[in-house]
Amino acid sequence: MSEIGTTVFRKDARAKVTGEALYATDLFEEGMLHGAVVRSPVPHARILSIDAGPALALPGVFAVLTSKDVPGKNEFGVITRDQPVLCNDTVRFTGDAVALVAAETREQAYQGAREVRVAYDPLPSVFDVESALREHAPLVHEKGNILKHVHLEKGNVESGFPEADIVLSETFRTAPGEHMPLETEAGLAKVSQDGVITIWASTQSAYRDQRDLAHALGLPENRIRVIVPHVGGAFGRKDGITVQIYLALLARATGRPVKMHCPREESASFFPKRHGTLLKYKVGAKRDGTLVAAALEAYYDTGAYAVFGEKVMGAGVEYGLGGYRIPHTQINGYSVYTNNPPAGAFRGFGMPQVTFAWESLLDELAYRCGMDPLEFRLKNSADHGEEGPLGQIFETSTGLRQTLEGVRSSPLWKKRLDLKTVSDPFKARGVGVASCIKGCGLGIGMPDFAEAEVQILPEGTFVARVGVTDMGEGIATTFCQIVAELLGVSSESVECIQSDTFLNPPGGPTAASRNTILTGKACFLAAEDLKRVLCETAARHWGGAPEGVVLTKSGPRMEGRTASFSEVSSWMVEQGKPPGVRARYDMPVASRPLGYGLPHRIYSFASHAALVEVDRLTGQVTVLEVSAFLDCGNVLNPQGLEGQSEGGVAQGIGFALMEKNVIQEGSVLNNKLSTYIIPTAPDMPAVETSAVDTYEEAGPFGAKGIAEAASGSVAPAIFNAVRDAVGVRLRDLPLSPEQLVEAMMERHES
Amino acid sequence: MEISFILNGNPVNAGIAPTQTLLDVLRESFRLTGTKEGCSEGECGACTVLVNGKAVVSCLMLAPQAEGCEVTTIEGLSLGGELHPIQTAFVKEGAVQCGYCTPGAVMSSYALLSENPRPGEGEIRAAIAGNLCRCTGYQKIVKAVQRAAEEMDDPV
Numbered sequence: 001m002s003e004i005g006t007t008v009f010r011k012d013a014r015a016k017v018t019g020e021a022l023y024a025t026d027l028f029e030e031g032m033l034h035g036a037v038v039r040s041p042v043p044h045a046r047i048l049s050i051d052a053g054p055a056l057a058l059p060g061v062f063a064v065l066t067s068k069d070v071p072g073k074n075e076f077g078v079i080t081r082d083q084p085v086l087c088n089d090t091v092r093f094t095g096d097a098v099a100l101v102a103a104e105t106r107e108q109a110y111q112g113a114r115e116v117r118v119a120y121d122p123l124p125s126v127f128d129v130e131s132a133l134r135e136h137a138p139l140v141h142e143k144g145n146i147l148k149h150v151h152l153e154k155g156n157v158e159s160g161f162p163e164a165d166i167v168l169s170e171t172f173r174t175a176p177g178e179h180m181p182l183e184t185e186a187g188l189a190k191v192s193q194d195g196v197i198t199i200w201a202s203t204q205s206a207y208r209d210q211r212d213l214a215h216a217l218g219l220p221e222n223r224i225r226v227i228v229p230h231v232g233g234a235f236g237r238k239d240g241i242t243v244q245i246y247l248a249l250l251a252r253a254t255g256r257p258v259k260m261h262c263p264r265e266e267s268a269s270f271f272p273k274r275h276g277t278l279l280k281y282k283v284g285a286k287r288d289g290t291l292v293a294a295a296l297e298a299y300y301d302t303g304a305y306a307v308f309g310e311k312v313m314g315a316g317v318e319y320g321l322g323g324y325r326i327p328h329t330q331i332n333g334y335s336v337y338t339n340n341p342p343a344g345a346f347r348g349f350g351m352p353q354v355t356f357a358w359e360s361l362l363d364e365l366a367y368r369c370g371m372d373p374l375e376f377r378l379k380n381s382a383d384h385g386e387e388g389p390l391g392q393i394f395e396t397s398t399g400l401r402q403t404l405e406g407v408r409s410s411p412l413w414k415k416r417l418d419l420k421t422v423s424d425p426f427k428a429r430g431v432g433v434a435s436c437i438k439g440c441g442l443g444i445g446m447p448d449f450a451e452a453e454v455q456i457l458p459e460g461t462f463v464a465r466v467g468v469t470d471m472g473e474g475i476a477t478t479f480c481q482i483v484a485e486l487l488g489v490s491s492e493s494v495e496c497i498q499s500d501t502f503l504n505p506p507g508g509p510t511a512a513s514r515n516t517i518l519t520g521k522a523c524f525l526a527a528e529d530l531k532r533v534l535c536e537t538a539a540r541h542w543g544g545a546p547e548g549v550v551l552t553k554s555g556p557r558m559e560g561r562t563a564s565f566s567e568v569s570s571w572m573v574e575q576g577k578p579p580g581v582r583a584r585y586d587m588p589v590a591s592r593p594l595g596y597g598l599p600h601r602i603y604s605f606a607s608h609a610a611l612v613e614v615d616r617l618t619g620q621v622t623v624l625e626v627s628a629f630l631d632c633g634n635v636l637n638p639q640g641l642e643g644q645s646e647g648g649v650a651q652g653i654g655f656a657l658m659e660k661n662v663i664q665e666g667s668v669l670n671n672k673l674s675t676y677i678i679p680t681a682p683d684m685p686a687v688e689t690s691a692v693d694t695y696e697e698a699g700p701f702g703a704k705g706i707a708e709a710a711s712g713s714v715a716p717a718i719f720n721a722v723r724d725a726v727g728v729r730l731r732d733l734p735l736s737p738e739q740l741v742e743a744m745m746e747r748h749e750s
Numbered sequence: 751m752e753i754s755f756i757l758n759g760n761p762v763n764a765g766i767a768p769t770q771t772l773l774d775v776l777r778e779s780f781r782l783t784g785t786k787e788g789c790s791e792g793e794c795g796a797c798t799v800l801v802n803g804k805a806v807v808s809c810l811m812l813a814p815q816a817e818g819c820e821v822t823t824i825e826g827l828s829l830g831g832e833l834h835p836i837q838t839a840f841v842k843e844g845a846v847q848c849g850y851c852t853p854g855a856v857m858s859s860y861a862l863l864s865e866n867p868r869p870g871e872g873e874i875r876a877a878i879a880g881n882l883c884r885c886t887g888y889q890k891i892v893k894a895v896q897r898a899a900e901e902m903d904d905p906v
Contacts, residue, residue, distance in 0.1 A: 009841055016849030017837040017856060019784015019824035026783035180884055182788045182796055182850035232786070232850030233884050264789040472848025472885045639844040646887030647847065673793035673882060681875040681888040 003485040004701045007639040011477045011496065012230065012470070021230045024186040024202040029257035032188070033062055035243070035250045036109035036260070038099035038116040039270060040091035043127075043339040043666030044138065045120035047089055047098065055101060055115040060108035063254050064116055065100040070249065072218030076241050078208070080306035082141060083342070085216050085245050091120070092140055093304035093341050094666045095270030102250045102258055110263075125339040127666055129278055129299040132338050140304055140337035147302055148310035150317050150333040150596045154391040160293030160328025164284025166368050172281065172357035174733040175660035176301065177274035178671075179346055180678050183232020184267035189247035190257040197248045198225040202232065204239040204471055205509035206499035216245045217252065221501075224248070228499035231471040235651070236345030238471070239511045240307065242271055268671035272307045272344025273661060275300040277316070277353040281361050289369045291380045293328035294389065296320045298354060300343070302335045307344035309335040311597065314443070318598050319712075320354035321389035322362075323400040323437040323605060324380040329389050339666045345511060347648075348708045351438050352655055352715060356733050359434035359716035364729060373720065374413065374433050377607075378404050381435075392599035393592055397704065399631025400435060402692035403607035406629030407433050410688070412609050413627070419611055420725070428614045429624070430725025435607040436712030439600025440705045441514045441587040446597065448514065448587040451505030452522035454483055454530045455580030456572065460555070460565030461493040464526075465580070466519050467507025469499045473707055474640040475515050479523045481636060482700050486527035487534075488551045489565075505582055513604060513705025516636070517698060518585055524700040525583035533581060534568055541571045588698050602698060605631040606709040608652070610717040611685075614725045616744060619737030621722055623653055627688045630710055634702030635691045645689035645710045650679045652714020658683075660734050755816045757782075758826030766813045773797045773808040775816075776823060784824035784853045788882070795881035798854035799823050805861035807880070824853035827860065836860055839898035840891070847885030855881040859895045867903055871896070 015021040052064035067074050067088040074088060075081040087098050101112035124138035131137055132145040139145060161167055187201035197217070203209055206226040214221040231238065243260045250258040262271075280297040298316045302309030313335035321329060348355075366376035382388050384398040407413050416431035442448040453465040464483050470476035476496040484491040497504065507519050535549040538556035541563075542549075549556050555564040563571075572579060590601040611625040628645045635641050658677045662669040670676040695702035715733060723729045728743040730736070754763050757780065764779045773790070776782045776799070785808060788796035792810040799808045800822040827834040833841070836859050846852050855878055862869055862877035869877065874895045875888070883891065 007844070010844070010846060012849065013841040013846045014833070016846045016852050017824075017833065017840045018828050019782070019853045021849055022783065023786075023850065025787065026777075028778075028781065180882075182786070182794060182848065182882065182884055184788075231848060233848040235884070261787070264791065264793075474847065643844050643847055643886060643890065646889045647885045648887075650887035651884070672791065673789050674791070678882060678884065679887075680880075680882060681878045681892065682872075684875075684888045687887060687889055 003481045003491050004636055008477055008481050008491050008637055010474050011480055023183055023230045023232050024188065024200055025183055025261045027188040027200055027259065029188060029190060032257035032259050033102040033104060033254055034106040034109040035246055035258045036101045036113040037097050037246060038101065038113045038118065040094060040096040040098055042091065042120050042122055043094045044123040044125040045091050046123060047087060047091060048119040048121055050099060051117040054117055055112040058108065058112050058115060060104035061101060061112040062104065063102045065249055065253055069253060070216060072216045076212045076216055076245060077306050078240050078308050079310060083305040093339050095341055100246050100250055102254050125666060127338055127340055129301050129336040129338065132336050140339060145337045147306050147335040147337055148313060150314055152317060152331045152390055152594060155328035157293050157295050157328045157330040161284045164292040165287040166365065167282065167284040168361060168365055169282040170361055170731060172279040172731045174277045174353040174356060176276035176343060176663060177346065177655060177659045178268050178661050178676050179235045179237035180268065180676065181233030181235060181237055184262040184264060185242035185271060186261040187243050187247050188257060188259045189251035191251050191255065196223055196225055197252060198227060199244050199247055200227045200229055201244045202238055203228055203244065204234050204469055204511055206469065206501050207467055207506045208509060209241060209244050210501045212241050213245055213248055217248055225502045228469045231469055234471040235347045236511065237271060239345045239509050264673065265671045268676060269668040270341055272342045274346035275302060275312055275343040275350060275353065279354060279357040281357060283361055283365055285365055285369060287369060289371045289376045289379050291324055291326045294321050294326050295330045298333045300335050300350065301338050301340060303338055303340040303342035305342040307342045309343065312345065312350035314596050314598060315350035316354045318390060318439065319351040319437050320358055322358055322435060323382055324389055325382045325386060326389045340663055341668060347651060348438065348712050349512065351436060351708065352712050355436045355712050356715045359713060360719050360729060363720040363723060374404060374408055377435060390594055390599055392590060392594065395591060396602045396698060397633055397694045397696040398603065399692045399694040400437065400605040402694060403435060403605050403629040403631050406690055406692050407607050407609045407627065410609060410627045412611060412625055426616045428616060428725040429611065430721040431609060431611050432717045432720025432724055433607060433609045434713040434716035434720055435605065436709055437603050437605050438513055438709040438712060440517050440602040440604060441600055442512050443597040443600055444589055444593055448508065449584055450507040450518035450522045451582055451584045452519055452526045453505050453580045453582045454523065454526040456530065456565060456569045458566060458569050460569055462487065464494060464496045464523050465504040466496060466498055467504050468510045468515050468519050471510055473644060478516060478520060478636050478640065482520055482523045483527040486524060487531055489553055513708045514587065516703050516705045517602065518587055520700040520703065521585040522583050525585060526581050529581040529583060533577060537568055537571050537575055537577065538563060540575060602696060602704055604704055604706050604709040606713050608713045608717040610721045612718055612721040612725060614722055619740035621657055621735060623685045623718060625685050626714065628710065629690050629692055630706050631692050631694050632706035633694055633696035633699050633704040636701060636703050641691060642689050644707055646687045648710030649687045649714050650684055652711045654679045656715035656718040656733065657735050751814065753814055753817045755818060756820040758822055758829065768814055770813045771809050772811040772813050772816050775813040776808060782823050782825050786850055786853060788850065795858065796851050796854045798857040798881065800857060800861060803864060805858045824856060835901045836898040839894040839901065843890045843894035843897055845886060845890040845894035851881055851883040855883065855891055859898065863899055863902060868899055
């Protein structure tokens with residue numbers, strides 16, 4: 001294999017380093033207008049009246065649209081369509097969309113939005129899950145504040161806990177968080193003469209967007225075309241509708257192209273965030289460290305609308321007890337409405353929150369058992385063929401143990417006692433470990449497939465047409481590698497053309513660590529089929545059997561005869577064959593369904609070790625080193641894997657130590673990059689990445705997805721390292737230096 | 751009002767509103783969209799360009815302030831289609847993911863290497879501290895700048 005397992009430079013890197021790569025924000029059309037959204041300034045209210053007059057009187061303002069101008073169904077949402085495109089009678093969060101403005105310039109559009117007069121009659125609001133679940137709590141939606149409750153049981157926790165020698169009960173909280181992709185929500189829409197509305201959008205989910213656009217516009221899907229230019233980061237934020245419907249409505253109403261490009265504050269205030277959670281855990285083990293029973297009550301604040309709420313909470317349930325052997329378990333998960341801004345998908349999809357809590361708790365349990373935290377995890381980790389904590393069977397590649405063994409053999413872990421030594425008396429150092437589990441794919445019950453079309457071009461090069469979007473992770477290059485490997489050519493002669501709902505086959509979203517397996521395998525199958533077609537074509541042209549044809553880097557060969565790929569391409573035309581073949585791959589489904597769309601069949605695992613330094617005086621925590629051990633199956637592109645890992649560690653460090661949306665009475669107070677702090681270059685430690693030796697039979701060339709697991713266990717590794725350094729454990733994320741100082745002082749006094 | 755400045759080596763004129771930023775003029779009047787808008791408040795570094803050789807966030811500079819200045823954008827680094835060694839190093843080291851921060855990071859690196867041809871790792875991290883990246887974790891950007899420094903110092 002020459003293309004697989006070697007570093008192939010990103011195909012789009014050249015266009016990106018020269019500035020040629022076009023993003024949705026870079027699109028300009030002759031005569032285009034700019035769009036802006038009129039947003040609710042209050043968290044919960046009845047709309048009494050909307051007066052567009054003052055806005056329309058402003059120079060440059062061209063149109064104002066309200067809910068009456070939504071021609072189809074005034075609703076959207078990935079699973080539960082509970083979010084109005086434009087609110088008709090009620091607003092449910094500060095920032096809910098009430099009207100749209102189109103104007104000649106972006107400035108005029110936002111000025112116009114400020115001048116649309118909306119009268120509100122405030123309603124009682126609720127801002128945290130505990131209040132939302134109280135009797136007589138204000139209702140965010142008429143059907144009640146519980147969007148979804150999931151209850152799973154295995155064994156019997158009633159009899160299980162008494163069997164344990166040590167039982168711990170702890171409550172953890174994680175703050176809501178913000179994706180902060182460098183490119184905010186943006187797009188451009190245009191109506192062509194045949195009535196088709198084309199939307200160029202920064203999105204992860206072109207095909208689902210097309211469906212949602214058709215639903216809101218009351219048009220058949222073949223009147224809506226979604227094209228995705230380069231995407232400037234997403235991480236789950238752009239998995240679904242952001243500005244797409246607004247753009248289409250404005251373009252349709254004005255007859256002119258319309259562009260939107262959200263300012264940072266708007267982006268960081270009103271679009272779906274990472275769920276804040278409240279997690280109540282109980283866990284019991286034998287004195288020798290054998291896990292006996294575990295229970296979890298998980299509350300996910302989905303904000304005013306579902307977005308992905310029920311599924312994100314479902315993921316918390318699925319990953320909340322890791323990949324360990326536990327005979328007795330009970331899990332209750334609640335996705336709860338509040339009047340906070342909506343929460344949605346964010347790298348890990350509900351997993352990083354529970355992983356932080358669970359891996360902190362396990363660490364504490366190891367201490368109580370007098371065991372090394374790594375050996376404790378190894379003792380309990382489930383292997384291939386064994387039953388996981390929910391009752392799922394780990395029936396595909398299962399590398400949790402290998403990732404932990406990787407940590408055990410790493411220099412960081414081996415030298416951890418030496419590394420703790422620090423001469424400064426006001427500093428302390430510690431090393432921590434944690435693991436995580438993340439399913440590949442959307443889970444049972446959601447259509448989870450991808451198609452790909454691989455074509456030969458007249459010049460003898462190849463194109464892979466896919467329905468998904470490379471949002472920065474580098475998946476398009478991976479698809480080229482897969483196609484090139486099967487055809488025996490260099491990946492330089494393969495191009496990947498991404499999401500265009502009119503020209504490309506569907507691929508589902510770029511999400512859920514699913515694309516390496518799904519679209520990757522579809523590319524694999526299509527390329528394999530095209531190889532057969534190429535050989536048959538050459539054989540027929542030369543008058544021989546297809547089995548006698550061999551594909552070489554330059555073209556087919558048979559008994560001394562050779563041809564270029566370009567020639568074969570022309571023979572295909574002569575023989576009446578289409579230039580490309582399509583293939584589809586469906587995500588394999590778990591053989592033992594548990595209900596609620598659970599579980600996944602294929603899981604990725606990761607373990608991280610972190611070395612931290614704690615300033616005893618200020619509580620400041622600095623991460624000095626991180627070692628990542630990833631179970632991603634066979635590695636397709638080592639540089640791509642390192643990129644995912646290093647970026648995942650950065651987001652994990654932000655999640656652990658820095659990132660917290662301060663939301664007061666439903667208003668996001670820190671919606672700028674100067675107030676919502678993400679890691680910068682000087683904040684980042686050295687990251688060492690290793691892949692463990694596993695092979696996923698379902699994936700292309702043995703690979704599976706790793707984007708989410710690569711970030712998932714970073715935060716608990718840091719918290720566990722802090723515990724190792726100073727002997728105290730915090731249960732609120734992100735770590736607050738003030739809280740840490742207090743905890744250290746308390747420990748000192750006692 | 752009308753301003754004149756040198757843009758990527760060529761003298762140019764532009765009719766602008768006095769309140770427009772250099773970023774908007776570059777993107778809208780000249781359609782040089784390689785310079786990105788990430789925040790418009792000088793907090794992300796995506797709009798970094800060179801003004802008289804210094805790295806500047808173009809969203810915080812009013813366009814009239816560019817009068818008579820020499821402005822270099824990402825498009826000005828690879829004139830004639832040949833990548834600058836910094837750009838090549840970003841490609842080879844895998845320092846590019848979504849790419850939205852890339853032009854700004856390249857321009858900051860260019861300004862650094864112009865002043866300090868052999869920076870240490872800490873100096874590189876400090877020089878790009880204002881270029882936020884949400885994808886890469888910075889490690890490969892640092893390596894790319896180190897590689898570019900070596901290659902520029904030791905031309906083959």
